[in-house]
Amino acid sequence: MKARKFVGAASSLENLLAFLAIFLLALFPFMEVIARKFFATGIRNSTELTHHLVLVLAFVGAAITSRENRHLALTLNLKFQPRFMGRVHVLNAFLSAAFSTAFAWCSLSFLLNAFDAGEKIAGLPLRWIAMVMPLGYASMAWRFARHAPGKTWSRVIALTGIMAGSLLAWGALANAAQVLAPGAADFFTSLMPVYDFIGAHLSTPIIILLVFTALAGVPIFIVLGGIGLMLFAHSAQPLEVIANEAYSLLTSHSLPAIPLFTFTGFMLSESKAGERIVRLFKSLFAWFPGGLAIVAILVCTFFTTFTGASGVTILAVGGLLSYVLVRGQYSKKFSSGLLTAVGSIGLLFPPSLPVIIYGVTAQVSIKDMFIGGVAPGIILVLAMIIFGVVFAKKNKVPRERFLLKEAAAAVKDSFWEILLPVIIVWGYFGGITTLVESGAVAVIYAIIVEAFIHHDIKIKELRGVLLKCMPIIGGVLAILALAKGLSYYIVDAEIPMQLTAWVQATISSKYVFLLLLNIALLITGCFMDIFSAIMVVVPLIIPLGNLFGIHPVHLGIIFLANMELGYLTPPVGLNLYLASYTFNEPIRKIYKDVFPFLLIQLVAVLLITYVPFFSLGLLELFK
Amino acid sequence: MKHARIIAILFSLALVLPAQVIKIGSIAPDRSPWNDALKEIAREWETITQGRVKLKIYPGGIAGGEEDMIRKMKVGTLGGAVLTNIGLTKINPDAFVLSTPFMFHSEKEMAYVMERLNPVFEKQIMEKGFKVIIWTMSGWVNFFSKNPVLYPQDLKRQKLSFTTGEPEMEQAWKKSGYHIVPTEMKDLMMALQSGMVDAFYLPPLIAGSGQYFPLASHMNTLKIAPLVGGMVIMDRIWEKIPENYRSAMMDIVKKQSGKLDLETAALEKKAMDTMKKNGLILHEAPADSLAKWKEEAAKGMDELIGKKFSREIYDRLQQVLLEYRKKNEG
Secondary structure, three states, rough: HHHHHHHHHHHHHHHHHHHHHHHHHHHHHHHHHHHHHHHHOOOOHHHHHHHHHHHHHHHHHHHHHHOOOOOOOOOOOOOOHHHHHHHHHHHHHEEEEEEEEHHHHHHHHHHHOOOOOOOOOOEEEEEHHHHHHHHHHHHHHHHHHHOOOOOOHHHHHHHHHHHHHHHHHHHHHHHHHHOOOOOHHHHHHHHHHHHHHHHHHHHHHHHHHHHHHHHHOOOHHHHHHHHHHHHHHHOOOOHHHHHHHHHHHHOOOOOOOOHHHHHHHHHHHHHHHHHHHHHHHHHOOOOOHHHHHHHHHHHHHHHHHOOOOOOOOHHHHHHHEEEHHHHHOHHHHHHHHHHHHHOOHHHHHHOOHHHHHHHHHHOOHHHHHHHHHHHHHHHHHHHHHHHHHHHHOOOOOOOOOOOHHHHHHHHHHHHHHHHHHHHHHHEEEEEEOOOHHHHHHHHHHHHHHHHHHHOOOOHHHHHHHHHHHHHHHHHHHHHHOOOOOOOOOHOOOOOHHHHHHHHHHHHHOOHHHHHHHHHHHHHHHHHHOOHHHHHHHHHHHHHHHOOOOOOOHHHHHHHHHHHHOOOOOOOOHHHHHHHHHHHOHHHHHHHHHHHHHHHHHHHHHHHHHHHOOHHHHHHHHHH | OOHHHHHHHHHHHHHOOOOEEEEEEEOOOOOOOOHHHHHHHHHHHHOOOOEEEEEEEEOOOOOOHHHHHHHHHHHHOOOOEEEHHHHHHHHHHHHHHOOOOOOOHHHHHHHHHHHHHHHHHHHHHHHHOEEEEEEEEEEEEEHHHHOOOOOOHHHHOOOOEOOOOOOHHHHHHHHHOOOEEEHHHHHHHHHHOOOOOEEEEEOOOHHHHHHOHHHHHHEOOOOEEEEEEEEEEEEEHHOOHHHHHHHHHHHHHHHHHHHHHHHHHHHHHHHHHHHHHOOOOEEEEOOOHHHHHHHHHHHHHHHHEEEOOOHHHHOOOOOHHHHHHHHHHH
């Protein structure tokens, strides 16, 4: 009884923290804008505060995601005997609990060793703030163990996962103990040989096990993080790096935009805004064959140009647009596939941040990069549009006559929602808000419109909306955070350098090189976020590009277009995960939905790769 | 026969003793003079230690930004790093005194001060577990702006971008009466484009390579602050290197850093030429302007002294500066 009370209290604490974190996350940048615009000042340290609020939000969110059992997993429809599947599920729970525990120890040791006791953010000791990491993982471990199916014994097995996880991360545990309880050093060193043995001899089998169980439902973040952890353990390296990468990613530059825009999108789709926008889009665009699909593509393209390729597009507008398309008689399959595929499609158009960062890293003129990206960008968008129109015609998606009266009424009806993108765009391009601040303004605006103007969502219900959206935010951020750990292993082991050296030594044909580049970049796009990829991969391919006589602007366009495609490539492309959450479909279904779109984009990307004219033609013209 | 045996034993010893691989992260891009120097150091260290010490270099920030690299050193993922004063200040806040605006007037002055103060910083940094291998001084930070800036009031009419991360310095600028807009480096381009900011201060090399200057094409030659940096290695790792090698290793670093100074100066000149060719307008700082800038900066000094760095180090710096200026006046 007591235990149940405790669990209940912990849950409400999580909810409260999540609510506070997202509220403050919207409030600080918003106040910063006000302070800057009207008082020519700012909030002291608001950037660091904002970044650490994301850290808190991510781990509280991930804990809530575990509570709701909503972590993303592949879960193929395996046709085995129920008895056998039951055992597989117990194994899944065991592994998930074990690795969550291991991540908790890594995080604890990380915060003790990487931060000084005196380091503070806005008066709060950094170590205390970062405690949300180990606590979050610990609560996940506990939930995974409790969610094990079946009788008591299966829970006991799952609980032993917590012990097994401690052994997996014994090195980190010992490092933490050195700070907290130096007296117990002997005890911790006594078990080190076990840890070393696991790292040296069991890493490979454990990684193979993880890959297999991934197909049977172990959450993706556990699989990615677990593989990273075992690889670092295998090369006898400090495991704290897994936690460090999570911390670095979650406190990075434009990351706050993800929860902010996700929440905004959720506010709109949970209110009756969806209805109003459906009416608006139908009355304005449904007279044209494929009209709604075209608008959806253009909205996504435009949204990506200023959010970069962070995946925000799907989270922010995916839900709403999917609703619009389905209500416009497009099949769910087509809608999900299309919206997943266009989630990063505007990547090449200004003012896309990846293009700018590419220009700086590769020392290519940013202006040239943007000019070079126009035609390839249009090719990608056009390919999707044509597909949309053909689909609409073939499947006889009903069209509606354009009626000025209805259109005017629809515009009037959704006036406040139309104003939202206007405010975002005007703020961002007018130099009033940064991307993150636009997200904050959007959240506050959406709350005002839906709760106070339209009264669609009552203040009391806000909590419910947030709790519905938390598993998405938490689940997505957990995947991103642990994927960063795995991608740092790739950097640390200098795998891209070795590949380049190999290419330099063995490949002599330009076309073979381009083909290998396509493949390598597709894989990179699956595993790395775009900014890491630019920093790690671009310096390596520049000399190769020179060697094979590829124009640096063309190389840049190839790079970015391939990365965009990588986000859609099964099994691990990031946009697929985001889509699975947003459209509430199992990931294996998303694979199927996106497949035709993926093929078309592949053709477009190959065209961009092998026909330099598309990237360089305009550039010549402007010279 | 005897020799052969000794050689065989030595050889097998060399095989038994595993090479110590030290991972060094660096913010300097691959194929930049800094990274070339680092590679050269790696090569020579390996030679003189007969392969016992090997460096693995992670250039161009691929091992993370400066704060990230410091954390990676603390947890043991990296053995060392090449940092700017942002990173060195993160380890030891007192080092920030070297970046105080309008404090130094010339390279010579700077060199004089660094020679006397660096041992103090090195000791403080050592207490945090890092060994400073070398200090570098590679040029100065200048104002770049949309409208010409010669005197403080010119800058006060524009919105000055401030790279986030040093709240005390941000307050100091504000106290001096400038309109500060905290901007992250990645946002700077867009902020200049959209008019969120009109001016920034950066080393000319970064203004050039980051392609910011076309958006703020007036540069003032006024030296705001020196660009200090350095290479650190975790002390516990440095201590593992056999002692007989260490001083020779330090000599190699000194030699390389001397060469580096010349190369960076040449590189900066090249960057300036390219920028001028592409529309940069250079403004010589008027003779009477420095005093005015200093006067304004003094208003914000309270936000730094005792908050960002200790009063002792500030006073010590003033004392050394005074000493230098007295010596060189007469």
